[in-house]
Amino acid sequence: MAKQFWLAVPLAAAIAATGCATTDPQTGETQRSKTVTAAGIGAAVGAVAGALSGDGSSSRRDRAAIGAAVGAAAGGGIGYYMDRQEAQLRERLQGTGIGVERQGDNIVLNMPSSVTFGFDSSELTPAARQALNDASAVMREYPETRITVAGHTDSSGSEQYNQRLSERRAEAVGNYLMQGGVARQRLDIVGYGENQPVASNANEQGRAQNRRVEITLTPTRQQ
Secondary structure, three states: OHHHHHHHHHHHHHHHHOOOEEEOOOOOOEEEOOHHHHHHHHHHHHHHHHHHHOOOHHHHHHHHHHHHHHHHHHHOHHHHHHHHHHHHHHHHHOOOOOEEEEEOOEEEEEEEHHHHEOOOOOOEOHHHHHHHHHHHHHHHHOOOEEEEEEEEOOOOOOHHHHHHHHHHHHHHHHHHHHHOOOOHHHEEEEEOOOOOOOOOOOOHHHHHHHOEEEEEEEEOOOO
16 A cells, blocks of 8 residues: 555655746745645645555556545645735735735735835825725625735834824725725724834834834635
């Protein structure tokens, strides 16, 4: 039986190796498709299951091959769904100043306040509205994602004021997405104030990075 399993491994490896790379137009960084890992795991599991289910050696080889292919398709489903969404977001948001980052199967859109809001304001700029029009068009096309809109500030001012400002900015973005046709039930809108910095608040460069709204897209189920 071990022999039949190892005959299936090259096929699983070949399927696992398939995938694509995407380049972030903001940074020039190349990122390999997250579908590859999921498909590879699915292929390996499918190959083992197929090999173990056959009675004869020939049957086991055939079943291992079929199992590897089916397992790869199932394992790569979520990754492929999010890969396509990521590629479209990168294309639509190119040149807007809004970053697109992949974190596992999640996609994070980083909207700095310098692009989205005026000083001490929760009123979206015209450029931010256009970018959100493009983002919401992609979100409508991929409805099997949960969308978390999170507002963040630097530590300037009182903690209470920063908390409310972060909430107002998150609400402004979330409300605009809904105006663009994104279903309310897909959205979680939250403000974190100054409590989740990504850089030091000791200098202006760090504070600027901390003033942001992040939109996180999370797959809701197996595609």
